[in-house]
Structures are given as C-alpha cells and as structure tokens.
Amino acid sequence: MAKSKTFMLSILRIALALLFSSFAAAEEEPRFDRNLSPKSLGLRKEKLTHLRFYMHDVMSGPKPTAVKIAEAQMANTSSSFFGLLDMADDPLTAGPEPESKLVGKGQGMFGFADQNELGLVMLFNFAFTEGKYNGSTLSMLGRNMVLTAVREMPIVGGSGVFRFARGYAQAKTHTLDAKTGDAVVEFNVYVFHY
Ligand SMILES: *[C@@H]1O[C@H](CO)[C@@H](O)[C@H](O)[C@H]1NC(C)=O
Numbered sequence: 403m404a405k406s407k408t409f410m411l412s413i414l415r416i417a418l419a420l421l422f423s424s425f426a427a428a429e430e431e432p433r434f435d436r437n438l439s440p441k442s443l444g445l446r447k448e449k450l451t452h453l454r455f456y457m458h459d460v461m462s463g464p465k466p467t468a469v470k471i472a473e474a475q476m477a478n479t480s481s482s483f484f485g486l487l488d489m490a491d492d493p494l495t496a497g498p499e500p501e502s503k504l505v506g507k508g509q510g511m512f513g514f515a516d517q518n519e520l521g522l523v524m525l526f527n528f529a530f531t532e533g534k535y536n537g538s539t540l541s542m543l544g545r546n547m548v549l550t551a552v553r554e555m556p557i558v559g560g561s562g563v564f565r566f567a568r569g570y571a572q573a574k575t576h577t578l579d580a581k582t583g584d585a586v587v588e589f590n591v592y593v594f595h596y
C-alpha cells in the first residue's frame with residue numbers, strides 16, 4: 403500500500419515537472435543564433451571578380467570632390483601633413499578620362515597618418531552604379547603610401563552582389579597635378595564573392 407502511494411507521488415512529481423518545463427519552454431527568450439546552410443542564403447559557388455576603374459580626386463576648382471574636414475594644429479608644420487583628414491565623393495569611371503563612363507563613386511575618408519612620409523589611412527566605400535553591380539558596394543580599409551608606384555589595400559567586405567567579399571585593391575597613380583593635388587588613380591580590385 404505504502405509502496406503504491408510512493409509510486410503515485412513520483413508519477414505526480416514527474417507530471418508536474420513536465421508541465422512546468424513546457425511552460426518554461428514557452429517563455430523562452432527569442433532565439434538569438436542558429437546554424438544555417440549557405441544554400442539557404444542562395445550562396446553557391448564562390449567566384450573571383452576583377453574590376454578596373456579610375457578614381458577622380460578633384461581638390462581644386464569650384465566643384466572639388468575631396469575636401470578637408472579636419473586638421474590638427476600642427477598639420478601645416480608637418481612635411482607629411484600628419485594630422486590632416488579629407489572627405490571624398492569621387493567619380494569612378496571605366497577609363498582614365500573624366501568623361502569616360504561613370505561606374506560608381508568612391509566615398510570615404512583619407513587621413514594623413516604618417517609623421518615622416520606621405521602615408522594615408524584609407525577608409526573607402528566603392529558604391530557601384532553599373533549593370534549588375536548597381537547598388538552594390540565594396541569596402542576598403544588600408545594604408546596608402548601615395549608615392550609608391552603600386553599600393554595594395556585590403557577589401558574588407560561588401561554588400562549586394564559583393565556580400566561576403568574579401569580581396570585586395572591595387573592603386574596606381576595615373577595622373578597627378580602636383581600644384582592642385584588633383585589626381586586620377588587607377589584601381590585594380592580582385593574580390594572573392596558569391
Ligand atoms: C597653421 O594652422 C594654424 C591653425 O590650425 C594657424 O593658426 C597657423 O597660422 C598656421 N600656420 C601656418 C604656417 O600656416
């Protein structure tokens with residue numbers, strides 16, 4: 403008799419435990435993370451794309467595309483302009499001429515980050531408007547020693563067709579007006595993306 407009573411009690415205890423645990427499950431926090439298969443985001447084969455374009459950095463004239471936005475007090479006493487920061491919204495074209503086909507904009511900041519040489523920290527988004535790239539962006543973050551023939555900077559990510567992008571950009575000065583600072587820079591960008 404006592405035995406079956408103990409048995410009944412333990413059944414009851416288990417039933418209650420189940421009931422409360424299902425209540426607890428219902429009150430769980432919203433889900434924060436989950437594993438996904440790449441296919442569920444439509445990601446299939448990774449591809450490698452090469453883009454070549456020219457960035458027009460106009461510092462002079464009535465319509466500059468790059469402007470000074472900040473300057474440390476000592477920047478004008480530094481031979482390398484250390485402490486100067488510029489903001490750019492530069493046209494990107496398919497060829498080196500300004501009238502060449504517009505393929506996007508290079509928007510970002512470049513700061514003079516080297517105390518001894520002309521060395522920039524580049525923080526740029528390339529916002530494309532051409533064909534299947536229209537609306538997609540690539541983000542570049544790197545060091546630009548402007549007097550070096552070819553400067554390499556990492557592509558750290560992208561959006562649109564460039565989701566999950568990674569790669570590098572090589573910048574080569576095409577023309578530079580030493581007096582005004584106006585420059586046309588050739589970019590060769592190599593990116594993996596889906
Ligand atoms: C450098 O800039 C400061 C302001 O930031 C100004 O007071 C000073 O006169 C400038 N010096 C020269 C040599 O242009």
Ligand SMILES: *[C@@H]1O[C@H](CO)[C@@H](O)[C@H](O)[C@H]1NC(C)=O
Nearest residue numbers: 530531532533534535536537
């Ligand atoms: C790019 O997309 C925008 C917005 O969808 C559209 O207005 C524009 O005409 C497109 N540009 C080109 C060159 O296709």
